[in-house]
Amino acid sequence: MKRSIILRYSKLLTVSILAFLWIAPVYIVFINAAKTTTEFNSSKFWQLPSDWAIFQNIKAVLIETDLGQAFINSILYGVLGAGIAILVAALAAYALTNLKIKGGFYWFLLIYSGTLFPFQMYLIPLFQFYSDTKLYNTFVGMLIFYIAICIPFCLFVLRNFYSTFAKEIVEAAKLDGCSDLQIFVYMFLPQSVPPFLVLFLLQFTWVWNDLLFGITLSQSDAVRPIMASLSSLNGLYSGTGMNTLLMGALIASIPTLLLFFLLQKYFIKGMAINIK
Structure with a gap:
């Protein structure tokens, strides 16, 4: 019984770690893509942007x-x-x-x-x-x-x-x-x-x-x-x-x-x- 519980939680932990390793880079790319150029250069890469510039950056990519x-x-x-x-x-x-x-x-x-x-x-x-x-x-x-x-x-x-x-x-x-x-x-x-x-x-x-x-x-x-x-x-x-x-x-x-x-x-x- 204990072995099955340990095995179940081990699988859950492994899946959670793999999910984090997959989500973390996507999260970092997304929040940095949503920053203005000034904020990107001055803030830490893991910090959320104070001024979301999603549509501004999309316009810059597709038009400029x-x-x-x-x-x-x-x-x-x-x-x-x-x-x-x-x-x-x-x-x-x-x-x-x-x-x-x-x-x-x-x-x-x-x-x-x-x-x-x-x-x-x-x-x-x-x-x-x-x-x-x-x-x-x-x-x-x-x-x-x-x-x-x-x-x-x-x-x-x-x-x-x-x-x-x-x-x-x-x-x-x-x-x-x-x-x-x-x-x-x-x-x-x-x-x-x-x-x-x-x-x-x-x-x-x-x-x-x-x-x-x-x-x-x-x-x-x-x-x-x-x-x-x-x-x-x-x-x-x-x-x-x-x-x-x-x-x-x-x-x-x-x-x-x-x-x-x-x-x-x-x-x-x-x-x-x-x-x-």
Whole structure:
């Protein structure tokens, strides 16, 4: 009896400590992002602000800096990049699992190998290619890259998912006169919603948090994604206060958190499907 009580309180203490370690940095960032520049420089970092400047700092981030445009850019990169990559990967996964393609497994390995190597290996050849083809510092160039980089993992997940479909049902549909496109649209796509949403959440989050390729393949504020623009706010000559930078970091974290909470039940369902 005593052992069970001690175990229960030990778990409660452990969870409380982990919760504090997670909440404390968020609390510190929030209260400092809500301070004026003068108060931020004169007060302790754990002290509550005497003059809350939340809306003032939000205005400074979205209007006085280029973070607002970068916010829109990353939304478009994430939605279009992840969405198109999932659609292309779904078509490829269906082809590899249900069509008689010569060397299909080797085609899969070739595409999936894009995720096996460190991304830093791609920087120099990709930069040179983009410079030669005039894709450097363009919206289309950034979008093409994000689509391409998201396809291998999406293909890996969807290929495993489609391989669980009964071959007899597919063959029966073909005997009834259905084309491969009809089978894909009417049989595979309706069953693919949970893994699609899981992949969209994961790939959108990756695109949103990308900094390495954002600062390598773009230069102007009209093209740069949000993480690259956020990093530029911390430059020596940026003139942006640390309180404004912290508010920008909070704003930058909203879409991924919101997307996770909206798709949480689908995320759990999709993960369960892929585990099976």
